[in-house]
Amino acid sequence: MYASQLRMRSGDSEIHGWLTHERIVFYCSGMCVLYVVIIGLWAYASHGFTDQRLTRPGEDFSIFWSASYGLLHGSAMQVYDHASFDKLQRLLFTNVSHDSVMPWLYPPTFLVLISPLALLPRLVMYFVFVGGGIALLSAGTLRVSGLADSFRGSRFAWFVVAVSPCVFVTALFGQNSLLTAGIAALTLHWLRRHPVRAGLCLGLLAIKPQMAVLFPLLLIAARAWRTLAAAAFSAALFGVVSVLVCGVQSVRLFFVNTGIARETLLEQCRGYWLASPTVFAVLREGGAPIVAAFAAQACVGLIAAAAAWHVWRNTRDTRLRASSLVVATLLTNPYVWHYELAWLGIATASLIALGLDKGWLRGEQSVIALAWLLPVYELFNRTAELPQIGPIVLLLVLLIVVRRVRVKDEERDERAALAYSHAARIIR
Template sequence: MDVSQLRMRGTGERVRNWLTPERIVFYSVGMLLLFIVMMAVWAWSSHAFAERGVAAPGTDFSIFWSASYGLWHGSAAQVYDHVWFDGLQRRLFDDLHRSNLLPWLYPPTFLVFVSPLALLPPLAMYFVFVGSGLVLCSAGTLRVSGLTGSLRGSRFAWLIVAASPCVLVPAIFGQNSLLTAALAVFALHWLRRAPLRAGLCIGLLAIKPQMAVLFPLVLIAARAWRTLAAAALSAVLFGALSVLVCGVQTAQQFLVNTGLARATLLEQSRSYWLASPTTFAALRDSGVPIAGAYAGQASVALIAAAAAWYVWRGTRDMRLRVAGLMVATLLANPYVWHYELAWLGIALACLIARGLDTGWLRGEQTVIALAWLLPVYELFNRITELPQIGPVVLLLTLLIVVRRVRLGADARAGRTALVYSHAI
């Protein structure tokens, strides 16, 4: 008895299947064309991104490249100095139209990780950085989701993953979320067959440690002790290497900068709240005091962690496990920008493949469509200033994962009861 049969028995009606492989390909091609048109209009209206007061693509990547240059031509401690680093960026990129300060807020592990970037010119390395993240994230997503098989071997499987807004938005900014998503998805892909390699990937997430917050929980749930040990050891060694290369002072400066970012950006910046699909951002933008927003975020984080535990204990279906972990990670963090929704893209690929294979449950297709469009909503919400719906969409996505696991458990219990009744 598969999930679709269980659904039919429970509801007595068939769910309309409008999210077909053909339509998925059509929507993906349409999104890619819209992205190309948007970039062309953006370039034309800003005179090739040279107009004062207009943001340019790759803004975040320029921070990474500047940090690499500063490490080679200065010191790691200077990179963490806001004034020195801002002056360096302005000299390197002649960014006269940018008035806001873009400090280095990442841990020393990520500074070591990006250190090779300045070995090539910024434009060339931008395409290498974004391209490698896109390829790795797409390849890992296709492997864990089995989307190619679900589409009956369609050659468009790569396009569906790569043309997702969850990929296109971080590509615009040149963000590292495609690489962190790739590390996460390959860790899950190798979890059973190569536990030490999986642990190494998780350990490398020390470049953005908040994105690894739920990995220990699900590894314990799966009793993946070798992977857990490998992840802990590799994270410690990577952290020690970064301190050795950058100096103990940088670890202290990172903590200071983190506190400043929390006080000024996370807690007080409406520009951040409008682009952050988190419970904390939604509550703060609605006027909830800081203490109440933290309490709400903590409550949702506990729900997300409990859901991730339930999914990883309740099923061995790797697609549901991956989807549950990806969405729960986004919900558990108070500091998530729109580009971190690259992790959501992995979950959506797994859920689409599962739906195509076993049939759709009521409401699933609508939730997946809303989640697929969420990065676009968050990207433009600084202009539209609409209510922050991100946590609602993410909670609904997590709900359909949990429901799939529950129905699978009910199906197994039904089969057990049937066998028992026959035995009697």
Template structure:
């Protein structure tokens, strides 16, 4: 018997059974459930020690949502332009929001008129009911959009929703009261709809005008994939959305928004201080390491150019939506100079995209490790301002990008016959001669 050939008269009991990797659906589900229970416990303890989050001696849940609700309150009472007045905003937040009364933290309104239009109704409800409605609505949308990337390969009994709801990315977003579940959900829906509902896909992309820096790469991928109907729909949506926003909020909110961007550039990016440790960007990593502003921007620009090149490569080579959204989300995070821990909901979308491809073609042990690391990254970013450890976020993005490009290359070359490293390993095991029974 030669090595590498299967024995012809092998007894069924001697057949080699494939060994499951320790990172699998069951262990991921158990880990996610444990994380979800921990999150619920933390929220419960927080509510108990702060008298239902009403103790103003400490900053409570929804500090960033205080800005959304505050902008609505100011717009409804004083006019939309006043939302960009930092002093007015801080007065409202200290009166109604969850920021500690003695806090010197500044929470300006940094959003364009498009998002001001979206949050306008929030203050029609008191703060806490408004917070709950906003978080539940955007959260349900995000879970549906993320799980939609998996298609019909994941059944309800798999309880895949636990890996989303129990993720650190969702925890940080809900804790801060941010809009990142909405933006990441729109991106996921746009890619999911692109083939069968191109017009709706364009509408989803156009609605990302609420946070323009996260939508900058969509025109590039639509051009690369020649998705003309989606591109036209997105352009029309942006123009209509911007037009209605300016008509309702007033044209003066445009220069006010641009001025807020300049303020954020100077005070939160170039000179962010502690903020750098919660910003998973090459720029923040360089600044935290002591490099100058110009050098940090050069590093960020270099990373952005490489990321865009990889993005175009993936979208031109393959049509698989899972890998496409994974590369798009990863490249978006690599190109944006301003990115906070709560926006890693986009990274979870990238993870879901890779898992979507992996359910069909397998995942290697190394790929599984990278996906788990990406899933856990928001937790590191959230506590890092206290630890002040080197910023590892960009390195995780790079690992994700390399993973996606590699899988896209293999898929383009082999198609349905794609053999992941895991499958190759299993075939190698199966071709080993069986050990005789003792």
């Protein structure tokens, strides 16, 4: 009762929740039907995915499988050399839909991690890779968010996480975001009770270092020194092993290739801007100079990092910490594709669980619904060419997380004041 009165006074009144357990399951079931329709229309338009003018499901995974094949049957240099890798992909896949224009953009750590993929046929390993990623992300997200408890122990909680749009979009491409998001979720889950295990897990994000950019800052905010040390050890060991396998030259070529990608894709490709929920993409699409776009991206990134620091310093609630981390990570990076929004699934699940457990604050449900649908919007925006709303939605999600922390602080102060008043009456 006191919490509701407090929210009424602070302007964050508790409202009736239209996001109920039943409706959430219904919306997820509706999305499953939509997924089937999308795949069916895609198969029809591409004549069973044989039309070379159209991409196929698992297009990005084909790159991973090709890199594994190149490492197992040649060397890492064959993968990092753009001309050799392009030739290898054409040899492996005769019906490549378009010219390969991008080099291998991942560090040696990821190349070593995916090296077993080519041991089995591409289609088989595509389902193994995607299925394993969905299982990992679902398990980590459910543990961080406590969504299963919010659903009163219902198994539908697994369904809600596994069929969310952010998972579907990533699975379509066979991207590694399910894997990186699952690693982040498990790290957050183990942070309080198993700090060393959390750090060792965090070190695996060396496969995509830009997605771990805020973890050190927030671990310092939480004074999680053992986790930070274990993460540094794990990442360093992983890096050394990868260099031993791939060679020192692979590190240099990795930076060369990422430089090429920055110049040709990040800074100049409109198709990327339409599908990227970043401030940089919005400004470049609007015609802003590259320097101005990077400057604005840096400013928003600093604001997001400061907000996440505030959350981690002022609450120990894992759901709020996880939500602030993943959203701030997406806002900080200038290079974020629609499939990277798999990370956003951790935040939406956590905020849904908070709303179901503690009641909804004004505007929360609408923001969560927008965030839940954002990956689909970004997926089709390369065709629709609508305004890029991604950064606005992400900033709104971060705002409701910060507001939740403020409400918790006010509730704590209110309880302290009531306890002091009660003690004073007893003394008198």
